[in-house]
Amino acid sequence: MPSATVDEFEAQRSYLTAVAYRMLGNRTEAEDAVQEAWLRYAQHRDEIRDVRGWLTTVTARICLDQLNSARVRRAAYPGQWLPTYVVDPDADPAGRAELADQVSVALLVVLERLTPEQRVAFVLHDAFGVPFDEVAEVLDTTPAAARQHASRARRAASDGGIRHTAGLAEQRKVLNAFLMAAQSGDMRTLAAVLAPDVVAVSDGGGMVRTALNPVFGADKVARFWVGLLQNKLADVVDAKVEPVLVNGSAAVLLRGVRASGEQLLAVLTVxxxxxxxxxxFNQQNPEKVLLGDL
Known part of the structure; x- marks a missing residue:
């Protein structure tokens, strides 16, 4: 394989992975999709004029196929589905700059509600500026239909969106206040840091007992988390709460010792x-937590 061909592809890898991750919500699946795009690229390099455009189209088609398959798998998934968490140290400002373009868990949760066609159109056009004629090629439809898919996705994201506008410092402050209040059972402070329409989603993947349905509303969410921290984790000793970043947003990683030994209990982001x-968003499925250099 000529080194120039490899170099051309590697120059696009991080971009393609970002596209695929927004579509799939799973880092491993995104990397697999990009690797499949590489194999196709290596076979057809001599026919390609626009490297980025060709790779974007091929990667998106691979993701669309995976999304259609995933709808069946996720329909049978036990409880709620959250994306794979990419967990990094709560780094210094220079380190955080590298994470600035990561997509939040809140947005990935909203994207999960879209049809595969809507999600592909929304990600390609709204997130990466791909023209609708190229989006239509991916979806095997017309530019007008591709535009309609994106419009419906935009409307669904707006209507069902989970507001996430705070900077990292404010996220940390609010998350810490929430944890302190939940651990102490201070319902008044909890009420002050929870929006009236707050939603709590937990993903145990059938491996960990947790809420099978979302919890809505400040009062119910407050009671759920007080109960979780004070009762369901009562058998945990030497609990540790570590500040981390998940997809570039403030989060905490909970570890503790049970009879079976030390284990990762949960990763919570807000x-x-x-x-x-x-x-x-409480990820308790250990298979969906990717730890960085922690």
Whole structure:
């Protein structure tokens, strides 16, 4: 394989992975899709004029096929589905700059509600500026139909969106206040940091007992988390709460010791708007937590 061909592809890898991850919500599946795109690229390099455009189209088609297959798998998934968490240290400002373009869990949760065609059109056009004639080629439809898919996705994302506008410092402050109040059972403070329409989603993947349905509303969410921290984790000793970043947003990683030994208990990240938590996303499926250099 000529080194120039390899170099051309590697120059696009991080971009393609970002596209695929927004479509699939799973880092491993995204990397697999990009690797499949590489194999096709290596076979057809001599026929390609626009490298990025060709690779974007091929990667998106691979993701569309996976999304259609995933709809069947996720329909049988036990409980709620959250994306794979990419967990990084709560780094210094220079390190965080590298994570600035990561997509939040809150947005991935919203994208999960879209049809595969809507998700592909929304990600390609709205997130990466791909023209609708190229989106139509991916979807094997007309530019007008591709535009309609994106419009419906945009409307669905707006209507069902989980507001997440706060900067990292505010996210940390609100998350810490929430944890302290939940651990102490201080319902008044909890009420102050939870938005009235807050939603809490937990993913145990059938491996860990957790809420099978989303919990809505400040009062129910507050009671659920107080109960979780004070009762369901009562058998945990030497609990540790580590500040981390998940997809570039503030989060905490919970570890503790049970009879079976030390284990990762959960990774919690939040969506924050106007000083209040609008979404709590609790990943307890250990197979969907990718740890960086922690």
């Amino acid at each position: 969506a924050v708007d106007d000083g209040r938590i609008t979404g709590l």
